[in-house]
Amino acid sequence: MAKEKNYALVFIYITILIDIIGIGIVAPVLPTLILKLSKGDLSATTQYIGWFISIYAFIQFIFAPILGSLSDRYGRRPLLLWSLLGLGIDYIILAMAPNLIWLFVGRIIAGVMGSSMTTATAYVADISTPEKKSQNFGMISAVAGLGLIIGPVIGGVLGQYGERIPFYAAAGLSIINFMYGVFVLPESLKKSKRRPFSWKTANPIGAMKSIKKEILAPSLIFAFVFIALAGHAMQSTWNVYGIEKFNWKADMIGYSLGFFGVLMVISQGLLIGLFINKLGQKKSIMICLLIYCVSLFLFSLINQSWMAFVVIIPYALGGMATPILQSLISSKVPDNKQGLLQGGLSSIGSITAVFGPLLMTNIFAYFTSGHAPFIFSGAPFVLASVLATIGSVFVYAALKNEKS
Structure with a gap:
């Protein structure tokens, strides 16, 4: 059981790392991609970037508590895997987007699917003993910080070969993580501890x-x-x-x-x-x-x-x-x-x-x-x-x- 929990913790930390790396990978090239698709100047591009970020935040604001409540009802594993697969598809859409409309469609999908961080945190809480909980939560911050370092550097290097390359790299990471989870990740929330879904709590x-x-x-x-x-x-x-x-x-x-x-x-x-x-x-x-x-x-x-x-x-x-x-x-x-x-x-x-x-x-x-x-x-x-x-x-x- 302890060995299984260790595998699960490693997977969760990898999930968080890949999440943050994926965000960081696309950050250096996003302005260039939007500039090309908008066919405008930098001032107009900046306004599109603002909407691009805000739409994602708004969709997350609506869907994060819903997906969190669904994970309390159906378990962490299906919601986490669903989020990872969805993010992989989202990055592919962003990489292939022929115009700004598709770019925004991809961001909306990311907002809906992007509950992996929230679900991963709940997963850590499920499998941590009281004396290890603070240490495990501290590792979440450390791993996220590592992703914040690695992601932008990788994105900056890959971006020299084309502004869409980093999006494909982020998609590949998410899909690999999804496949790893399908075969390795156990469920953390016992059926006896699950609660009915309620719109009031979501x-x-x-x-x-x-x-x-x-x-x-x-x-x-x-x-x-x-x-x-x-x-x-x-x-x-x-x-x-x-x-x-x-x-x-x-x-x-x-x-x-x-x-x-x-x-x-x-x-x-x-x-x-x-x-x-x-x-x-x-x-x-x-x-x-x-x-x-x-x-x-x-x-x-x-x-x-x-x-x-x-x-x-x-x-x-x-x-x-x-x-x-x-x-x-x-x-x-x-x-x-x-x-x-x-x-x-x-x-x-x-x-x-x-x-x-x-x-x-x-x-x-x-x-x-x-x-x-x-x-x-x-x-x-x-x-x-x-x-x-x-x-x-x-x-x-x-x-x-x-x-x-």
């Missing part, structure tokens, strides 16, 4: 309403929203910013994202513990938020490629503010409401992932077009710095209220 809006009743520090929730929105400047416009500002190709985009991934693993896997042990959560989050706000603003001012790599360093350090904020919010909620809280935060994060990319890509498109009073491709990062500053004020207010 409802993201319900979780968001419930979190409003339970949270004891609403200022921290407002901070979470503003800081999450600020993060979409990097997530949604970094690729096109590099193309417009530095004339980057797929390889340089991939290297920059891979470098960021390395720093994220170091900062959130190692340094965050040192920060908190030395300074405590409250001082740590305020210092990290200050670094985060300043680094976002610095991104708007850089004019050389090497500067981008330099500023990524404090940006990654400032990014430690997000997990610290989540920990602070968690400390305000009773133990028996933690699941509700995490579901609510996930739903809020999904909503910001719908509107954040549209906001940032449209700002970029406007300030790189002929309609703006001046050309300023760094505008999304200025806006992000302002949003993060507002979020910091909410955090400061919440911490100050605790003292008084």
